[in-house]
Amino acid sequence: MATKVRIPASLRTLTGGKDEVTAAGDTVGALIEDLEKNHPGIKDRLVDEKGVRRFVNLYVGEEDVRFLDGLGTPLKAGDEISIVPAIAGG
Amino acid sequence: MKSRARRIESVLDAVGNTPMVRIPVPSAPDVTVYAKLESANPGGSVKDRAARRMILDALADGRLGRGRTLIDSTSGNTGVAYSMFGAALGIPVELVMPENVSRARKDIAKAFGTKIIFSDPLEGSDGAIRDVRLIVDANKDKYFYPDQYANPSNPQAHYEGTAVEILRDVGDVLTHFVAGVGTSGTMMGTARRLHEHTRKITCVAVQPDSSMHGLEGLKHMESSLVPQIYDPKVPDETMFIRTEDGWDMADALALRGLHVGHSSGANIFAAMKVAERLASEGKPGCIVCIVADRGDRYFAPMKWDKSYVW
Numbered sequence: 548m549a550t551k552v553r554i555p556a557s558l559r560t561l562t563g564g565k566d567e568v569t570a571a572g573d574t575v576g577a578l579i580e581d582l583e584k585n586h587p588g589i590k591d592r593l594v595d596e597k598g599v600r601r602f603v604n605l606y607v608g609e610e611d612v613r614f615l616d617g618l619g620t621p622l623k624a625g626d627e628i629s630i631v632p633a634i635a636g637g
Numbered sequence: 638m639k640s641r642a643r644r645i646e647s648v649l650d651a652v653g654n655t656p657m658v659r660i661p662v663p664s665a666p667d668v669t670v671y672a673k674l675e676s677a678n679p680g681g682s683v684k685d686r687a688a689r690r691m692i693l694d695a696l697a698d699g700r701l702g703r704g705r706t707l708i709d710s711t712s713g714n715t716g717v718a719y720s721m722f723g724a725a726l727g728i729p730v731e732l733v734m735p736e737n738v739s740r741a742r743k744d745i746a747k748a749f750g751t752k753i754i755f756s757d758p759l760e761g762s763d764g765a766i767r768d769v770r771l772i773v774d775a776n777k778d779k780y781f782y783p784d785q786y787a788n789p790s791n792p793q794a795h796y797e798g799t800a801v802e803i804l805r806d807v808g809d810v811l812t813h814f815v816a817g818v819g820t821s822g823t824m825m826g827t828a829r830r831l832h833e834h835t836r837k838i839t840c841v842a843v844q845p846d847s848s849m850h851g852l853e854g855l856k857h858m859e860s861s862l863v864p865q866i867y868d869p870k871v872p873d874e875t876m877f878i879r880t881e882d883g884w885d886m887a888d889a890l891a892l893r894g895l896h897v898g899h900s901s902g903a904n905i906f907a908a909m910k911v912a913e914r915l916a917s918e919g920k921p922g923c924i925v926c927i928v929a930d931r932g933d934r935y936f937a938p939m940k941w942d943k944s945y946v947w
Contacts, residue, residue, distance in 0.1 A: 555759045557848035557860060566759070592849040602851020602880050604737070631737055631758050632849055 550578055550622055555632040561586045575605060576618030578628065593630065594618065604631040648725050651679040652689050653798045657806055657925065658895065662909050665916035670908050670924045671807065672895070673799070680718040682930035683799075687822045688718030690794035691783040692726070701781040706731055708773060708780045710756070710765035713742035714854065714930055715785055715820075720749035731780075733769040735761060739853075741934055763862045785820050787865035795826025803827070803925050804834065812915075815876075815908040815926035817843040817855045817900045821867035823927060828871050842872035843900075843907045851880040854900040854929060876910065878903040887932055896932040904928070 549569040554562050562568050568586070572578030576594075583590040593603050598617050605612045606629040612620045622628075645651055655678060657671040675683035695701035706729040707719055716732040723730035730751040734743070737758035746753060754772070756765040766786065773782045785791050803811065814831055816823045821842075828840035845852045848860035858867065869875075880899070886909075887902030897905070908926035915922040 553759055555849070556761050556763060557850075557857070560848070560860065592847060600851075600880070601884065603849065629759065632761055 548573065548622070548624055551627045552578070552582065553627065553629040555630050557632045558589060558592060558630065561589045561592075573622055574616075574618065575607065575612050575620045575622065575628070578622060579618070605629070606631060648679050649689055649693075649722060652685045653678070654802060657803075660890075660895075660905060660908070660926075662912045665909075665912035665922075667921040668912040668915050668924065669810075669922070670905075670912050670926065672897075672901075672905060672908075672926055672928045673803065674928050675799075676897070676901075676928055676931040678718075680714070680721045681934065682714035682717065683823055683927060684714040684718045684929075685721075686794040686798055687785060687788075687791040687820070688715055688783075689722055691785065691788050691790040692719070692722050692728070694790040694793075695781055695783065696726075701728065704729075705781045706779055707783065708732070708769060709783050709785055710734065710762065710769040711785070713738050713746075714934070716746045716751070716753075717742060717749075719783075720746040720751040723751065724749040733765045733772065735765050739935055762856075766862060785822070786862075789866065791820055791822035792826030792829070792866055795823050796830045797826075799823065799927075800827040800830030804831070807923055807925060809836065810923040811838055811925060812922040813839045813841060813908075813911050813924040815841045815843060815904055815911060815924060817852070817904050817927070817929065818858070818867065818872075819854045819856050819900075820864050821856075823929075825866055825868060825871055828873075832871075839873045840871070841907060841911060842875040843904050844875055844877050845903075846877040846879050852878070852883050852900045852903050853935070854898070855903065876907045878907055882906045891932060895928075897928045898930040898932055898934055901928040901930065 549571055552568050552570055554566055570578045570581040572581050579590055599605055607626050655674050657673045660670040660672050662670050678685035707723055708731040710733040719730050732751055733754045733756055735758045736755040756768045773780050818824050824842050831838040845855050845857045848857045883899050883903030886906040887897050887899050904926045908924050911924055
């Protein structure tokens, strides 16, 4: 199942400048593993040994995965993932 | 800039002359570290200095006034400052900010009567910059666009204010100055003045270690639209700090009575590293770092936060 992932400007060096990519996985964690295969380095930016890094916000639709099941959050057809960064500068 | 007097005519006169508080570093007993509490400014952040100066300079030369609306892109603290001074001076203010700016800062700006225009959170603060340029280009006569990233009044406020206060308050023992870079106004203005001092003062810039970071207010320059006022040759050194180190430091300091924002946690973390480095070389030192704002500005959740009951 291919899920659409919206990539923030701060990670687009890892996606060849693309603001949207697709990845496969039936959970958020599996999807991140798949993202890492095609865009090496992205996993470390998003997760650490404890799960989603504290300052990274991952949304399935409009729901923050912190308030769902974290990396275990299941994905279904038509879901869209957004990676929302912190605010930089001024 | 007026002194911190008990009676003042305007909130604009309450900016500056902020106190410095000692941060003990037990592992570096011969190094003193002070945090300059820019959070003590009337708008609660270091951005009061730049905003005040940009507004006053524009009023003085006619770029602002005659009903013109001030508009800029901001991640929040500059917006709070523009809003406060705009309200005090009768200047309408509009701000473009990424939609994921903390709720507290949106609400503070709105309380002063400011109109907020949201930009795409995925595009970050650079997206807000691009949006404000489009708006201004379409309505040139309506707006005064200070452009905090390019406005020389921004570093000038620190050249004439922050740096002078630091030299006055710590005396001729200062060895290091540490500040994070966002617009870079604080570092550019303060460091230029400190470098004019007769004795060498080392100025250390703090940046996030990665483009994807959680040190709100700071810029990872390599991956960002680089502010026009930023000159990489001005700081003597740049330290790249992990988000977690800044956050953990902010949490630890709160338990010692100093509640600072995340970027200030990173600044103090960097200052402590400098102190430890001096100690390992057997050198004494005096370090001043900047506390840009208080931690409570980050309490409010993101719009999607479901754990928070309003």
